[in-house]
Each structure stands twice: as structure tokens, then as C-alpha cells.
Amino acid sequence: MPKKDDPEFIAAMEDVLDVYELPYDPARPVVCMDEKPYQLLGDAREPLPMRPGNEQKTDSEYIRNGTCSIFAFIEPLGGNHHVSVREHRTATDWTEEIRYLSDVMYPDAEKIILVMDNLNTHKPASLYKAFPPAEAHRILKRLEIHYTPKHGSWLDIAEIELNVMTRQCLDRRIDNVENLRSELAAWEAERNSKHAIVNWQFKTVDARIKLKSLYPVL
Numbered sequence: 001m002p003k004k005d006d007p008e009f010i011a012a013m014e015d016v017l018d019v020y021e022l023p024y025d026p027a028r029p030v031v032c033m034d035e036k037p038y039q040l041l042g043d044a045r046e047p048l049p050m051r052p053g054n055e056q057k058t059d060s061e062y063i064r065n066g067t068c069s070i071f072a073f074i075e076p077l078g079g080n081h082h083v084s085v086r087e088h089r090t091a092t093d094w095t096e097e098i099r100y101l102s103d104v105m106y107p108d109a110e111k112i113i114l115v116m117d118n119l120n121t122h123k124p125a126s127l128y129k130a131f132p133p134a135e136a137h138r139i140l141k142r143l144e145i146h147y148t149p150k151h152g153s154w155l156d157i158a159e160i161e162l163n164v165m166t167r168q169c170l171d172r173r174i175d176n177v178e179n180l181r182s183e184l185a186a187w188e189a190e191r192n193s194k195h196a197i198v199n200w201q202f203k204t205v206d207a208r209i210k211l212k213s214l215y216p217v218l
Contacts, residue, residue, distance in 0.1 A: 002151045004213045012149035013211075016115055017204045019146050020157075024077040029109055031080075031101065033116040034158035035071045037089060040175055068177055070184070071097045073105065074161040079195035080105070083165065083184045085177055091126035095139075098127070102142045111144050117156055118147040157198050 002009040019030055069089035073082040082105060086093040106112050116122050124145070127136035148155040169187040174180045208215065 002149065002214055005216050006214050007216050009149040009152060010207075010215055012147060013152055013155060013207060014204050016146055016148055016152075016155050017202070017207060019113060019115055020076070020200045021203060022113070026078065027110045028113055029075050029078055029080075029106055030113045030115065031073055031075050031106070032156055032158035032161070033071070033073050033097075033101070033114060033122075034153075034156050034162055035069055035089065035094075035119075036162050038068050038070050038085075038170070038180065040066050040068060040177070040180065068180065069093065070162070070165075070180075072158050072161050072165065073097075073101060074158050074198070076157050076198035076200060079192070079197040081161065081188055081191040081196065083188050085181045085184060087177060089121075091121040091123075092130045094121045095127050095130040098143075099131075099139055102139050109142070112142055113144045113146065115146045115148065115156060116158070117153055118150060122147075157200065160198065 022028075022030060069086045071084050071086065071093075074080070082101075084097065084100075086097075101114075102112065124136075124140050127139055130136070131139070153159050165184070165187060169183055174183060
């Protein structure tokens with residue numbers, strides 16, 4: 001949790017809240033990004049099939065099949081959703097996802113306003129580690145980056161998206177990356193078909209009342 005009298009938290013929070021108050025502009029989409037680790041689990045014993053009046057029965061024992069990382073992008077006002085699975089969670093994985101955001105998801109945007117957490121791999125420098133300077137610079141010029149504050153992951157709408165995804169799609173064991181990708185692709189298609197948007201209500205004026213203890217006393 002942020003500490004009391006925390007101007008660094010406040011500055012980053014109000015910056016993000018200002019972004020969320022921007023009107024919808026398809027030429028300058030606001031996109032939120034987050035990632036989470038995922039444990040691949042297999043069944044130690046074959047589940048018993050469903051019967052009339054009974055759900056499928058799954059044994060409590062499981063097999064660990066390693067971990068992977070799920071990346072999520074959401075355009076709250078545009079209703080555009082994208083999730084992908086990577087076998088690792090490195091700076092290079094992030095840069096490749098960011099290039100996909102730039103060149104595949106929004107190739108015609110004037111500027112992509114990107115909100116994400118301040119993870120050490122989520123830095124412009126990572127692009128220069130992964131790509132030639134001209135390519136890194138090209139991608140970076142297409143972005144306007146806004147970082148959520150430390151201990152402020154709740155300000156990233158993509159975290160909400162990951163929570164929804166977990167409830168709707170990951171409520172059972174998935175034992176390999178291929179199956180996980182297939183499940184998430186189906187979930188993504190459904191979310192996009194419904195054009196699911198996010199109506200963010202918490203504004204700076206609310207923060208200055210409800211989070212008053214975080215503001216410096218002048």
C-alpha cells in the first residue's frame with residue numbers, strides 16, 4: 001500500500017486519471033497493458049466425466065508443467081481486447097508485444113497512449129536492447145507512455161481485464177501453452193465480438209477526497 005504523504009504516488013496517479021478522462025479518439029487510442037505469470041497444471045489422474053446431475057470430478061493431485069506469461073492489452077473506450085501467451089517474461093517478450101501493439105493492433109494511429117505499470121522490463125531502454133536503434137526509435141515515437149504508481153496496480157485497467165479473464169477462462173487446469181493459447185484466443189474473440197468497454201468512474205476529484213491521507217499536508 002502507498003504510504004501517507006506520498007507525492008510520488010499522487011503525481012503518477014493523477015497523471016493516469018487524467019488519461020482516463022480523455023474523450024474517445026480512434027486516432028489516439030488509450031490502451032492499458034499488464035502481464036501475469038501462469039502456472040500450467042496437468043491432472044495426475046483422469047477426471048471423471050460429467051453425469052446427469054453431477055459435474056465433472058477432478059482429483060486434487062496435479063502435475064506442474066512449468067510457467068508462462070500472459071500479456072493483456074485493452075482499449076477501455078474502444079472495446080478492443082488482445083491477450084497473448086509467451087513462454088518467458090523477459091524484456092524481449094515485452095518489446096515484441098509492444099511492436100505488435102504498434103504495427104498490428106494500431107498501425108494507423110497517430111499516437112498510442114499506453115498505460116502500464118513501472119516493471120523494470122517496461123522501459124524504453126528495453127526496445128533498444130531488443131531492436132536496432134532505428135526500429136526502437138520508430139516504435140517509441142508511436143507511444144505516449146504513462147506509468148501507474150508503485151503500489152497502484154489497481155489504476156491499470158488491464159489488471160481488471162486479467163481478473164475478468166481469470167474468472168471466465170482460467171477456472172480450470174490447463175496443462176500446456178498450446179491449449180492455453182487456444183482457450184485465450186476464443187475468450188478474446190468473444191470479448192471483442194461483444195465490444196466490451198470499461199466505464200472508469202474514479203476521477204481526480206474523487207481521489208482528492210477519498211485518498212486525502214496520501215496527499216502532502218501543506
